[in-house]
Amino acid sequence: MESKTIVVSQGRLPIWRAILAAGCFSWILYILGLDAWAIYQVGYDEKLWTACAKSMNSVGYFFAAGVLLSLRRTVRISPAENLLQTDLQVGPFRKTITQSAPELEYMSVFKNQKEQFEANLWYKGNKHYKMCAFDKPAEAFSFARDIAKKLNIDLLDATRKGDFTWIEMNETNA
Numbered sequence: 399m400e401s402k403t404i405v406v407s408q409g410r411l412p413i414w415r416a417i418l419a420a421g422c423f424s425w426i427l428y429i430l431g432l433d434a435w436a437i438y439q440v441g442y443d444e445k446l447w448t449a450c451a452k453s454m455n456s457v458g459y460f461f462a463a464g465v466l467l468s469l470r471r472t473v474r475i476s477p478a479e480n481l482l483q484t485d486l487q488v489g490p491f492r493k494t495i496t497q498s499a500p501e502l503e504y505m506s507v508f509k510n511q512k513e514q515f516e517a518n519l520w521y522k523g524n525k526h527y528k529m530c531a532f533d534k535p536a537e538a539f540s541f542a543r544d545i546a547k548k549l550n551i552d553l554l555d556a557t558r559k560g561d562f563t564w565i566e567m568n569e570t571n572a
Contacts, residue, residue: 404548406529407472415467422464426457473529475499475519477549482527500525505546507538508556515557517542519549543567 433450440446465488472485482499485492500521510516510531515538518526529545532538535557546553546567553565 402478402548404475404477404545405472406475406545408470411468411470419464419468422460422467426460426464429453429457429460473527475549502549502551504552504554505529505542505549506554506556507535507542515539517545519545539565 433453436446437450468488470485470487472487474481474483474485476483477499480499482497484495486495487493503520503522506518506520506526507515508518512531514531514533515535516531517529517538519529520526530538530541532541539553539555542553543565553567555563555565
């Protein structure tokens with residue numbers, strides 16, 4: 399294996415997702431502000447507290463939607479250090495999950511239920527690490543071939559059910 403670190407990033411967040419996430423987080427602030435203003439104006443009232451508690455339900459939904467819309471994932475594979483790192487980032491907040499890289503077996507490309515082509519990194523028999531999903535098979539195979547070459551592992555074409563073929567690394571067409 400090469401000693402270089404491989405980084406797979408989703409890149410920049412699309413503007414439409416950033417706008418929708420900002421809208422979700424803004425709506426949360428609006429709801430919390432309304433609740434705080436109502437409590438300040440009315441004081442303790444059981445019906446008001448019940449209404450505020452019910453509004454927290456929508457806050458939870460909008461928070462989940464905002465996080466999912468603004469989540470970015472970056473994967474780093476460092477064969478020399480035997481590390482696999484996943485960065486989950488929402489805005490300025492980042493969580494890094496570091497684990498030791500298992501013995502990597504092969505890359506595969508297959509068609510999922512959404513008609514997308516996924517590139518997965520397989521290890522320990524039936525365990526895999528989902529890397530990326532693509533709309534076009536050529537992009538998926540190009541990505542999988544690059545990763546397979548850098549990690550010195552095999553590449554499997556699993557796009558047709560029941561007809562899996564191993565791809566030679568010197569082939570140019572998928």
